[in-house]
Structure formats: C-alpha cells, structure tokens
C-alpha cells in the first residue's frame with residue numbers, strides 16, 4: 440500500500456513510520472512541518488530506505504497537501520499531526536486550534552478532492568485513519584471505562600481541539616462518504632517521547648537527581664499503552680478496520696501518577712543505585728495541580744480486541760524498564776530534543792540537562 444502519515448516525526452508517528460517501512464510491504468510518505476515536537480533524528484533508521492520519503496509540510500497548507508495527494512496517490516492516510524501537550528494548550532491554545540482543528544479540516548478537504556477522482560477499485564481500498572485520544576471523553580471517577588459509545592466531554596483546550604477534529608472526521612464520513620476511521624487511545628509511553636511528558640521527564644530528572652514534580656497529590660489515574668503496541672493496533676485498523684467506525688485502543692494498565700513515579704524511581708534505583716544509597720523517591724515534589732485536571736482515564740478496548748484481534752504484547756513493568764534503558768543509552772537523541780524553547784508549566788524542561796542524564 441501507499442501510505443501517507445502526517446506527524447511522522449513525532450513520538451507515535453515515528454514509531455508507526457518505522458514499523459510500516461520495516462515491513463517492506465508499503466511505500467510511506469511522511470508529512471511533518473517539524474514543530475518543536477518533530478524530530479528527524481527519531482527516523483534515522485529509515486532515512487535513505489527506498490520505500491520511505493519525507494516532506495516538511497504543514498497539514499494546513501492546502502496547495503502543498505493537495506499536491507502530495509495528487510503525486511503520491513495514497514491508499515491510506517494516518518493523521519497523527521497535532522499539537523499534543525495538554526499543559527501547552529492551557530498556556531497558549533492558538534496552535535492547537537490551528538493544527539488540530541483547521542489542519543484536520545484542510546486534510547479532510549484535500550483527501551475528499553483526491554478520493555472523488557479515484558476509480559471504483561481504488562475507492563473501495565482507500566482509508567483515512569484519524570488518530571485521537573481518550574481525553575475527548577473527559578474524566579472518569581473511581582469506576583467505569585470509556586468505550587466507543589461514551590459521550591464526548593473534553594475538559595482541556597487540547598482535548599476539546601481533538602474532539603472537534605474527531606467530529607469533523609465523522610461528518611466527512613456521514614456527509615461526504617469519505618471512508619474514515621477514528622482511533623482513541625490512552626496515554627502512550629516508550630522510546631522517542633519528548634521529555635515534556637510525564638514518563639521521560641521523570642526518568643531523566645531522576646537520573647539527573649533533580650526534582651520530580653507531581654501535580655496535586657499524584658492521585659490522578661492514567662491507563663498506559665506501550666507505543667509499539669499502539670503502532671501494531673493502527674496497522675490492524677488499516678488492514679481490517681471497518682469504515683465509519685471508531686476504535687478505542689488501550690492496554691489495561693491503570694496506575695496513579697504517584698505510583699508510576701515511585702515505580703520509575705524504584706526501577707532506576709535498582710539499575711543505578713545512588714551514591715548516597717537513598718531512594719530517588721525523595722526527589723518527588725508535589726506541585727500546584729493543573730487546572731481542569733482530569734481525574735481518571737481508563738479504556739475499554741474490547742471492540743478492537745474482539746473485532747480486529749488486537750492484543751498488546753508489552754507487559755507494563757517490562758515496557759517501563761525497556762523505556763528507562765532506552766533513555767539512558769540515547770544521549771544523542773536527548774541532546775537533539777533539548778532546546779531552550781522546551782518548557783512546561785513549571786519550567787521543568789529548562790532545568791533538564793541532557794549531559795547529566797546518563
């Protein structure tokens with residue numbers, strides 16, 4: 440298949456691109472405008488492969504995107520291009536509205552213009568797969584899980600922008616018959632994630648003996664999915680997903696933030712004991728909670744499991760250990776993402792220094 444991936448220089452996109460290229464079954468065009476979150480160093484292993492090409496393009500650029508559709512002639516589109524950091528969406532939502540909503544709208548228009556010109560056989564094969572988040576469903580209390588029928592109740596500018604894009608994708612299917620599928624997944628972790636996000640931030644700060652900032656009392660619960668399992672699920676959706684459907688993707692790994700941070704400390708202590716022999720847990724600092732912080736996310740993935748045979752391969756503790764080992768042995772990549780423009784709401788990234796991390 441000829442597969443166009445947007446946001447393929449980001450965390451999940453680069454994992455998906457590498458998996459598609461390595462299968463040697465597909466031609467892949469990676470479209471990414473390389474915001475602070477895009478990094479071509481994450482794609483070193485596919486650079487120069489004959490079935491891979493990259494274009495630095497903004498998905499909001501109608502002329503450039505139309506040309507990509509005309510020249511590349513994709514059989515499938517994966518849309519992962521997005522502004523993805525909730526904290527940033529609170530401080531400056533503009534880019535979230537622009538890329539996540541307007542960018543997706545532009546991509547849908549370009550895809551539909553292209554789709555209309557395909558012959559019947561090509562039309563029957565074409566899929567537009569939009570990658571979204573479980574955060575569109577809002578927050579859960581102690582019990583229950585999100586399934587595909589859960590109402591949309593987004594609480595942050597990020598999740599509201601993703602919810603808006605999901606609605607546009609659904610409308611392009613219902614109104615214009617563009618063959619779309621939406622996936623909503625839980626929090627991802629694994630190699631190549633920018634250290635503005637919880638898991639890599641804690642790993643790198645713990646190794647550097649810096650504070651481990653935890654929102655509120657750390658009681659919020661997230662449901663973690665190893666990024667390569669997510670990429671496998673997306674490939675299944677491409678192969679067997681039903682048009683017009685949405686699929687929740689998760690891995691049944693619920694854990695409170697504070698317990699996750701403690702687990703990361705314990706795993707690092709085991710691998711690299713501190714000189715003072717103390718636990719890195721004493722670096723944990725509770726900081727003022729994020730406004731509108733959703734309490735709990737949990738995914739019911741039974742639809743993708745039963746319909747498409749999805750089964751995540753990665754045990755959570757082993758996946759976390761693998762992730763820790765990856766960060767501790769990829770200083771070059773860490774250097775490549777440590778830019779002064781990287782901040783989060785506590786300015787924690789600015790304190791982060793790659794050279795201290797190993």
Ligand SMILES: NC(=O)c1ccc[n+]([C@@H]2O[C@H](COP(=O)([O-])OP(=O)(O)OC[C@H]3O[C@@H](n4cnc5c(N)ncnc54)[C@H](O)[C@@H]3O)[C@@H](O)[C@H]2O)c1
Pocket residue numbers: 445446447448449450451452470471472473474475476477478496497498499518519520521522523524538542570571572573601623624625626627628633
């Ligand atoms: N990371 C998670 O835990 C998670 C969970 C659920 C859903 N998602 C969704 O998965 C997708 C990918 O997430 P991620 O964590 O890999 O994000 P990321 O921030 O790591 O990567 C996003 C990529 O999109 C690119 N991009 C941004 N704006 C663009 C534009 N206008 N045109 C072209 N490229 C643009 C960036 O340069 C970057 O390479 C997003 O849509 C996100 O909402 C992520």
